[in-house]
Amino acid sequence: MGRAFANRNYRLFFAGQGVSLVGTWMTRLATSWLIYRLAGGDAPWLLGVVGFAGLAPTFFLGPVAGVFVDRWDRHRVLVVTQILSLLQSAALAGVAFHGGSGSIMIGLVVALSLAQGAINAFDMPARQSLMIEMVGRREDLPSAIALNSSLVNGARLVGPALAGMVIALVGEAWCFAIDAISYVGVVAALLAMRLTPKPRPPATGSVFGRLTEGARYAFGFPPIRALLLLLAQVSFATMPQSVLMPVFVARVLGGGPYTLGLLSASQGCGALAGALYLASRPSVLGLGRVVVGATLVLSLGLLGFSQSSSVWLSAVLIAAVGAGMMAHMAATNTLIQTMVDEDKRGRVMGFYGMAFQGVAPFGSLLGGWLAGRYGSRPVVLGAGLVVMAGGLTFATQLPRLRRHARPLYKKLGILPSDRPDEVAAVMASPPALRETA
The missing domain is CATH 1.20.1250.20 (MFS general substrate transporter like domains)
Structure with missing residues (x-):
């Protein structure tokens, strides 16, 4: 079950990701609760809008992002997406700490959710593509993918419970702040990895042509x-x-x-x-x-x-x-x-x-x-x-x-x-x- 842990790079990724995912689930619950508190009776409709804004960019940008992931260094792409996610969570914390008009805050939360969705559109193919480089051997991939899924769901149990306590004690803004800090762990883990650089084929053809080739x-x-x-x-x-x-x-x-x-x-x-x-x-x-x-x-x-x-x-x-x-x-x-x-x-x-x-x-x-x-x-x-x-x-x-x-x-x-x-x-x-x- 744990054979992927034989790889130092995967151990680093697993540890950093474990910290970060708890913060991610805290942000998900805190975002829903913040919208619910600000919107009152309109909460169900607005919760759907926030959820759509966070996921829809993957539908429109995911395949195009995959073209660039094949051209760029996947490790660097993942470092950049994690830093951008850190900044997005920090911006959410700033909005929540600042307060202000409910409608303005809701608009900012939706915009920031849309931004996180765009980041995730690049993060997912980079993360999944880098997995084979982290474990080194193709036969260790099943263990790495399944362990990563286990980590996501373990954080799913811890994060919301922790977020509930933090919201009750000090409010939603601190959940976003904790999430921003948690990204430091995964960025540090990524930077500590020792990956053998793999030569990338020269980028030939247009983005549309490469996308069409991938689809075919x-x-x-x-x-x-x-x-x-x-x-x-x-x-x-x-x-x-x-x-x-x-x-x-x-x-x-x-x-x-x-x-x-x-x-x-x-x-x-x-x-x-x-x-x-x-x-x-x-x-x-x-x-x-x-x-x-x-x-x-x-x-x-x-x-x-x-x-x-x-x-x-x-x-x-x-x-x-x-x-x-x-x-x-x-x-x-x-x-x-x-x-x-x-x-x-x-x-x-x-x-x-x-x-x-x-x-x-x-x-x-x-x-x-x-x-x-x-x-x-x-x-x-x-x-x-x-x-x-x-x-x-x-x-x-x-x-x-x-x-x-x-x-x-x-x-x-x-x-x-x-x-x-x-x-x-x-x-x-x-x-x-x-x-x-």
């Missing part, structure tokens, strides 16, 4: 295309459940903040369990079945949650939703990163960010509109059916996708080759790689 590569190879399309479908359909959670708590379960906290913690625990399961797997082999299984667990959790009227049953079902979503996301990430060509990694991970985060705000907008017309239960029920349909469709395609991926896996040494000379090449590879094969 990503969507022209059936396994990557199928994984990206399923991820986009799952992200789009699952987002309304998160947005409508307060409605379920108040109107369906008859609860309040305690119930909302219980369900949020349950979903986080489920997601953490799903990530740890992925980290414990020794190889990428069989991850296609994991994608199918995780998607079906997610869909059944959504279907059950939409019909539940019991708080504790809902907590169990929402934990299944978290586990299924996280296992699906991490398995998809691992498969794509294992198969992608190095010179196109940034562009493909830009499309990954677009599928994972970019489509989510559009799903939340549609889900909110449908819930206003038909109610929250039918919307989440429909989301479960959409996710199940996607998972079953992917399952029928799995044998064909394996046939496309098998030659690549043989070339990488993940599967033994049919040719004696290639078998000899695999046996001459490092022991860890032979074990994976």
